[in-house]
Amino acid sequence: MRTLAKNARIITGESPELQQPLSCLAIRDNIIEYRGRLEDAAIIDFLRHDDVKQVDLGGRNILPAFVDGHVHLLHFGISLSKIDLGDCGSLDDIRQAIQMAAAGRPDAKRLLFHRWKQSAIPGKATSSMLEGLDPRPIYIDAHDLHSAWCNGAALDELNLPSTNPPGGIIHRDEHGAPTGLLEEGAVVSLVWPFLADLMSRAEKLDRIREAVAIYNRAGYTTVIDMAVTQDYWELLHELHVAGELKLRVAAHFLVLPTGDAETERAQVEHASKLHQSYNLSTSPELRVAGIKIICDGVVDACTAAVSKPYQTTGETVQPFWTPETLQRVLAVADGSGLQCALHAIGDEAVTLAVDGLESLCTTGRRHRIEHLELTKPEDARRLGRLGITASVQPVHCDPEQNTLWPPLIGKDLYTRAFAYREFLDAGANLAIGTDAPTAPHQPWNNLFNATTRRTYQRPHDKETCNEHFKLDLVEALAASSMGSAYSCFAENMVGSLAAGKRADFIVLDGVGDWRHDPASLLTCRVVGTWLDGRPVWSELG
Structure with missing residues (x-):
């Protein structure tokens, strides 16, 4: 043809x-x-x-x-059926939105919300803030997906353990009772699996189909899907076999800290076994590219590992992995030919990630660090030398989204936020993604934020976020296609309109x-x- x-x-x-x-x-x-x-x-x-x-x-x-360098496709599809709290600027706004949603969904067994901003409420979220709204379980995802806010009915049905899961926090009162806020590993290992089990396979497949269709309409044909699980992989595979997956997907399997070396090794070996059958040579349309490791949390929740104590709490947060445990997992993955993607937002987590990848001495693997929202100048300079892809999401540098940062981490540290210019000037490959559903999936928002550092919500406002780190338009376009393609070894297949x-x-x-x-x-x-x-x-x- x-x-x-x-x-x-x-x-x-x-x-x-x-x-x-x-x-x-x-x-x-x-x-x-x-x-x-x-x-x-x-x-x-x-x-x-x-x-x-x-x-x-x-x-x-x-x-x-476009090639989305970092997305959560299933979560994006599921989010489309959740009620959006992104425009709520106060607790009163949130309560009113929940009451309206509850009234409009009398037959729903649960009420599911997303895009709640921590800055909208005073202090930490608690179930008591949701009292009197509705007797049904209420689950609210933070806009960054790293926290979940639950009412009393939701806490009851979750049947939470008495101790924190590895890498997670279940906030409790002085008597040890959960207060309604779960963070990091507690969300991934407790809330997400519980809610996923309530959905039928057919419902999940429909959510992925809807997400794929929306991504096609936005101009994407390839995505790098982060934090994939075995159940999710089987759904993608079913759609692929049926010819319904109208996106190329390079998947990174999530590896969680467990405190047990053998369990962590087994997670990597599972991804490695799938990679042997589904790789760029054997299955370029749907493949296992590597693993994903979450090294820290997010600044808004004070769970990112930064080099100075948070000004609001006085606490210094450590990464979720020690250098020794991280190195052990990286070595197994690297030895299996897997790409390692490390979520690192705080500058201490970035240092941990760069150190870990440097010790592998395999610059050609195109390992990657996700987000890099706060970086030390010396770490920014190491990225290019070590062949590490800087996987970034410019929508996160939107000044409208980071109003909490200066009072949380201080103005000096904030000047190091989203240093994309430094990454590129140091020779790093830059891959732009959306991190949907934590941020809008449209590529144009990313391009606007990357090149202006202004808010896409009010594009003519003059307020910027570290404008000296902005990208040129051609650089941003390249990072949104060729850079993301290169990051997953697909540069000879997609990313530009070249013959062949x-x-x-x-x-x-x-x-x-x-x-x-x-x-x-x-x-x-x-x-x-x-x-x-x-x-x-x-x-x-």
């Missing part, structure tokens, strides 16, 4: 010039055979074949499909002057997404 996509303005993703003097993509089966102009000899020869289907794109812009690569591209309406009017990024509209030379989403008829 041959297709000629013509009458387009092409952004190839390979040049500092945004638009190239090109208008056509010649596609054979699922591969780009040639890119150029209609009058080129190669295009004329291509058109001599009888089976060429010509697609007129009406002068629209096309660019490489898969024909993955998007068609845009409403392209403004991105360089001189960055706010115009937020008005871009994807009207077509092509995967392997065929549209998986189109408004063009």
Whole structure:
């Protein structure tokens, strides 16, 4: 099958010039055979074949499909059915939103919410703050997914253990009774599995299908899915076999600290065994790329491991792993050919992660650190030398999202937040992702935040977050496609519109002057997404 996509303005993703003097993509089966102009000899020869289907794109812009460098696809799909508390700025707002949702869902057995911001309530969340709203269990995800807020009915049915799980916190009163807030490993090992078990397999499959469709409409054809479990993998595999997974997925299996070396090793070996069957060579559309290790928490909940005591608590938080236990797991994964992805937000956790990866002495593995929200200058400089990918999510540097940071960590440490410019200047590969559902899935928000460091919610506001660390537009576009593709060894398949690569591209309406009017990024509209030379989403008829 041959297709000629013509009458387009092409952004190839390979040049500092945004638009190239090109208008056509010649596609054979699922591969780009040639890119150029209609009058080129190669295009004329291509058109001599009888089976060429010509697609007129009406002068629209096309660019490489986006590669989301960090997403939680199943959680994103599940979040679509939860009630959004992101606009609630106070406890009264939250209580009112819950009452309205409860009234509109009289038959729901539980009330599920998400995107609660810790800054909206005074102090730590407690079940008492939710009293009198509804007798049904209420579960509220924090916007960063690292905390869960429960009412008394939810605590009762969770049947929580009397001790904290490894890497987690169950907040308790002076008598040892849970107070309603669970953090970090307690969310991952207790709340998520409990709620997942309440959903049928069919419901979970539908959530993934919906997430994939939304991602296609947003312009993605490839994602790197973090914190995958065996149950989730089986769902992805079922959709893949059925031909319903319209995204390429590179999965990282979650490895949790347990305090037991053999149990931790077994988690890595499980991922390694799957990787032997599902890797880039044998199964490029759905594969196990590596493991994910969570080294610390998040700043908003005061669980990120930072180098200074939190100003509100006076406490210094340590990483969830010791250097010895982390090194033991990294060595097993690296020896199995797995990529290691380390969640590290605080600067102490980043140092731990860089030290651990440096000790492996295998720079070609393309190991990666996720988030890197606070970094020491010396660690930023080590990334490129060690071949470590900086996997970042610019929507998290939105100044609207980080109002708590200066009073929590101090203004001096805040000046080290989201140092993307340093990472790139030090030679690190930069991969941009969304971290959905903790942040919006649209790529344009990321591009706006990365290049302006202003809030996408009020794009003409002048307030910025460490503007000196911003990226150029071409750099941000590259990190959103080629950088993320390179991070998972897929740069020869996707990430740019080069001959020999898969024909993955998007068609845009409403392209403004991105360089001189960055706010115009937020008005871009994807009207077509092509995967392997065929549209998986189109408004063009």
